[in-house]
Amino acid sequence: MSTAANRVSTFGTTIFTEINTLATQHNAINLGQGKPDFDGPADVVAAAVRALQDGQHNQYAPGPGLPALKQGIATHAAAYYNLDIDPNAGVVVTAGATEAVFASVLGLVDPGDEVIVIEPFFDSYVPNIIMANAMPVYVPLHPPEWTFDPDELRRAFTPKTRALIFNTPHNPTGRVFTREEIGLIAELCIEHDVTVISDEVYEHLVFDTARHIPLATLPGMFERTVTIGSLGKSYSVTGWKVGWVYGHPELVQGVARAHQFITFAVNHPAQAAGAFAFTLPGSYFEELQAMYMVKRDLIMNGLTAAGLKARPPEGTYFVMADFSDVFDGDDVEFAQYLVKEIGVACIPPSPFYSTRHAHIARKQARFAFCKSDDLLKQAGEKLARLRK
Numbered sequence: 001m002s003t004a005a006n007r008v009s010t011f012g013t014t015i016f017t018e019i020n021t022l023a024t025q026h027n028a029i030n031l032g033q034g035k036p037d038f039d040g041p042a043d044v045v046a047a048a049v050r051a052l053q054d055g056q057h058n059q060y061a062p063g064p065g066l067p068a069l070k071q072g073i074a075t076h077a078a079a080y081y082n083l084d085i086d087p088n089a090g091v092v093v094t095a096g097a098t099e100a101v102f103a104s105v106l107g108l109v110d111p112g113d114e115v116i117v118i119e120p121f122f123d124s125y126v127p128n129i130i131m132a133n134a135m136p137v138y139v140p141l142h143p144p145e146w147t148f149d150p151d152e153l154r155r156a157f158t159p160k161t162r163a164l165i166f167n168t169p170h171n172p173t174g175r176v177f178t179r180e181e182i183g184l185i186a187e188l189c190i191e192h193d194v195t196v197i198s199d200e201v202y203e204h205l206v207f208d209t210a211r212h213i214p215l216a217t218l219p220g221m222f223e224r225t226v227t228i229g230s231l232g233k234s235y236s237v238t239g240w241k242v243g244w245v246y247g248h249p250e251l252v253q254g255v256a257r258a259h260q261f262i263t264f265a266v267n268h269p270a271q272a273a274g275a276f277a278f279t280l281p282g283s284y285f286e287e288l289q290a291m292y293m294v295k296r297d298l299i300m301n302g303l304t305a306a307g308l309k310a311r312p313p314e315g316t317y318f319v320m321a322d323f324s325d326v327f328d329g330d331d332v333e334f335a336q337y338l339v340k341e342i343g344v345a346c347i348p349p350s351p352f353y354s355t356r357h358a359h360i361a362r363k364q365a366r367f368a369f370c371k372s373d374d375l376l377k378q379a380g381e382k383l384a385r386l387r388k
């Protein structure tokens with residue numbers, strides 16, 4: 001009988017599908033998946049409608065991306081990070097950041113290479129590394145501060161290390177890594193001649209005094225870093241699945257070679273709307289941050305009042321909360337209990353760690369707060385029942 005390939009034999013159903021199904025069954029408030037329950041900016045949506053109707057965007061887009069969008073990505077990188085990106089040779093548009101990571105791994109990592117992954121990781125990283133026949137090497141972040149141990153990080157580098165996948169602002173912990181933390185990563189990557197795949201999809205979701213520092217801006221890092229962004233995250237249009245990779249043309253060429261045989265080209269009208277989105281004034285991002293700070297405070301109030309312990313996230317739209325004072329089981333049991341008995345869905349984070357380190361997340365739950373203020377208040381009211 002024909003069977004599935006060994007390469008995918010260890011891949012289960014993603015935790016998001018499992019929790020979404022359970023949340024629907026129990027009609028729970030879904031703070032699981034990072035999916036805004038509100039629309040993107042009306043004028044960006046209108047630009048997509050125009051692109052659908054102007055007779056210019058309903059056939060294949062150029063494989064590496066629509067020139068106007070690539071220009072927008074390069075102009076943005078110059079304006080916000082003072083990076084000099086070649087809009088032709090230094091940018092590839094992908095089907096979301098998800099494809100951006102996959103094309104980067106396939107385009108920049110050889111079979112047998114080791115790839116360092118910081119835990120908890122975004123769920124596609126490790127399957128991507130496995131599909132490239134490379135080896136993940138894990139470095140955990142430790143609660144409650146969600147920092148890595150510098151010695152653990154140092155020990156992860158070996159002569160076989162080819163790449164490190166980094167994510168800041170970090171899903172699921174809400175950390176925005178400091179210059180000191182990023183500096184150590186840069187120092188080690190330079191010392192060991194390692195490429196960095198830097199997933200910065202939450203670059204504009206930073207709060208209070210936190211500042212997002214792209215790894216590519218550190219001395220000696222531009223030529224060894226590809227940076228990944230997502231229209232879905234920056235403009236609340238996750239359903240469009242438009243992402244990108246930018247960096248030094250030598251590296252981006254490797255990514256582009258993989259991309260042309262994964263998706264070849266990306267949704268054309270959504271790219272046209274993306275090009276428009278990049279022309280919005282900087283106040284758009286300021287308003288986005290202000291909106292998310294209100295939401296962050298609402299979820300923090302709800303979690304704290306319910307007896308969960310959480311460090312206010314410095315960025316992203318996720319918060320990790322320690323439930324050990326209100327529930328005895330592990331994170332998966334807690335997530336199931338919360339959906340069925342309390343009516344709120346969260347994500348158990350142990351699947352975002354290797355088996356060896358999964359115990360670190362045993363008492364943690366991830367909550368997404370990209371939801372309406374009303375829904376977050378209702379969730380808070382339900383969560384209050386945990387105390388009883």
Ligand SMILES: Cc1ncc(COP(=O)(O)O)c(C=O)c1O
Pocket residue numbers: 034095096097098099122167171199201229230231232233238241242243
């Ligand atoms: C850290 C991180 N990287 C990548 C992605 C995927 O982004 P996209 O929807 O653009 O594929 C996500 C989405 O949740 C994410 O949180």
